[in-house]
Amino acid sequence: MVHSSPNITLEEGAAPLLRWYDACRRPFPWRETNDPYAVWISEVMLQQTQAARGVEYHRRWMRIFPTLRSLAEAEDDDVLKAWEGLGYYSRARNLLRAARLLQARGLATLPASFEELRALPGIGPYTAAAVASIAFGLPVPALDANGKRVFSRLLDLEEPVDRRAGEKSVLRAFVQMLPADRPGDFNSAIMELGATLCAPTSTLCGECPLEFLCLARLRGSALERPVLSRQTKSESLEGILAVFVSGDRVFLRRRPPAGLWANFEEFPWSAPPAEQESPLTELARRSNADCDGEVRCSFTKWRLRLAVRIVRLHAPGDLENMNGRWASPSELAAATLPAGSRKMRERLFGEGTIPPPPPS
DNA sequence: GTCCAGTCGT
């Protein structure tokens, strides 16, 4: 049954989730122990390895280096040998560095606080929270990619989870559901859910213990979550933005009926190869008008810095063959413009280059 | 070939 009550809160998810985890969790060796050292090793290994593949490495590692002390006293080469095949060897080196650091401080085990764990080499927010909760029972959320996926679906979150706002939303929900009595099992259960039922490109919602409070399930949007912000690298371009002025009117060109910003009006601009030079921008470039600051804007993958040229024409007819119009101040104010031109319009009105029309 | 994952270095 989906959403039998309109007043379901996230807290109600913890108990069913833990019941499901108790019944269905996969029996990994690191789940048989609360030894902080064993938990730490497993979390670092699992950062880049599927759990099934990590099992043998973890068993072997615990046989060769069964305690924090044995690791701290090990030879570099032996440690790297035990890691061989897992890749990301800096993580093995960080394990060793951390073990020796603790040994040098006279500590026989890992510190039982999120902040102290977080300060060790190779331990970031995720690993610190995982060890703190699983080994020490501290109520901190261990948020990894699984958790981001699960909670972005529970909330049907449209914010990108790889941006600050989206991650904050996810963490808020996570902490709200996190039970004080079994935080470690809860963190493991969220990750187990993401690894088995709530996978990136397939879901088994019918078996999910949180189906009853999942908004994405309700709306059929599970596979659209999580939303990620654009990862494509942006490219910086320099170009020109032309403001033709005649009296109190400015020239707005109309964009072609297809493609980027189809049919929009805007100040003529160019920034090859994102936007080719046009007769208008060439005219502005060749005019002796001084540059008057710049406008920055970005779209798709481009980041633009456009040098502003204000070109005063005494005979507006010079542009009569161009596709566009001479806009009065009120027409300019009413026009629908893309972001860059909008910034330019604000500046023209703000600096009094064009008299701002009275507010309608 | 492209995307993804925690942490570190910049």
Add this chain to the structure above:
DNA sequence: ACGACTGGAC
């Protein structure tokens, strides 16, 4: 905030 690391999944 962004790329490097590195191997696996797709």
